[in-house]
Amino acid sequence: MNDMSSEQGSPASILLIDDHPLLRKGVKQLIELDTDLEVVAEASNANDGVAAALEHEPDLILLDLNMPEINGIETLKMLREEGVDSRVVVFTVSDNEEDVVAALKAGADGYLLKDMEPEELLNNLNQAALGKMVISDRLTTLLAQALQSKRTAKGPDISSLTPRERQIIKLIAAGLPNKLIARKLSITEGTVKVHVKHLLKKLNLRSRVEVAVWAVQEGIK
């Protein structure tokens, strides 16, 4: 990949995908102030955007989240499925936690808010073109909360479990069958079954698979 796009080399090519023509115009004019950046294509919807990405192979794609029919997250997934390896920066008004998390999990290389200062946007786009992940500062707290919220407010309650039961949950979540758990803990398989039986009751789950899924999601390890 060509990451010599700043300095003296050719400017970084950018594809704008946004259903709002006025905003595209504004962003384009702004970007043209910077000789290191160049808008090579625009699109107003997901399908055109994917096509344009495949045609121009831009260094950077600036992607709006809020679009009719196919939203930005879906568009991002489509791009990745089509093999587009451009850096994709989400550019949107939404500071909604779900959007941010979904975008990042879908493989976004950045998430910028539309209310940022123009100079700051240029700054961030240049950084992004160089391969840096760019995130609006305002989202820091939100990201931190997203990380820890995975641990809070879930279904079953771990507090009612005995130490032995928690230990066995970890081994179940590691994919071990009862026989191996027994060997590892130097107890009989029958005893392991007893513990499993008890923890299933306490957690109100129906099988060790549900236990494993729950434990993994809960980050129990």
Added chain:
Amino acid sequence: MNDMSSEQGSPASILLIDDHPLLRKGVKQLIELDTDLEVVAEASNANDGVAAALEHEPDLILLDLNMPEINGIETLKMLREEGVDSRVVVFTVSDNEEDVVAALKAGADGYLLKDMEPEELLNNLNQAALGKMVISDRLTTLLAQALQSKRTAKGPDISSLTPRERQIIKLIAAGLPNKLIARKLSITEGTVKVHVKHLLKKLNLRSRVEVAVWAVQEGIK
């Protein structure tokens, strides 16, 4: 909880837990410049820290990560287990991703780096005392990466699977037994078993539990 600690009310009480006496002295002197903040106790290790927290019930605990014997994360867990509901802000030199993520998952209300400007620290501590989560700006990118890293570079390969098999994996990862999967897909349980048999071979896994764990970690949904 009393979150009237700024303005005219009594200053926010702070407990320092750090094994470095000089640093405690420095931070304390800094904090005393701010009439809204007050250091009410100090501790140089985890046990003393927990004891001090229980005794003084401070509004805010400033916690170092790098301590001998019992580290900051463990200390944080101990505090929570003892029922301490003070806001806990981690204050450390480590900008290591694992530390940040571990601290947040353990329930930290903030994560500040020791190299920050003194005024900035006071600023952040005041925010923290008011209930806001405070994170050093420098960690934004790191947090974003932590969120998406869950999705990259793992063992088995999903690409060899047929659409039907992927569909069944999702249902396994939802904790469903074969019988329910069959009902949901309107096929027989025997057929589901065939698919499960095939995908286990392809993924080189030994049981549906391993499939479920893998799928959840991989974010397949």
Added chain:
DNA sequence: TAAGAGGTACCACCAAAGGGGTAATTCCAG
């Protein structure tokens, strides 16, 4: 047309998981 992949369905067999019960030990708290 033939070959292969994918999906469906059935069979039999054995291993694993889960539910019920009883019971011994230890250790802690009322």
Added chain:
DNA sequence: CTGGAATTACCCCTTTGGTGGTACCTCTTA
């Protein structure tokens, strides 16, 4: 000291899961 929780172990039993095999149908591709 007595009762309960926790851990261990055993029993029997049913359900679920996983493996091997054969078979038929549809589509796509060589």
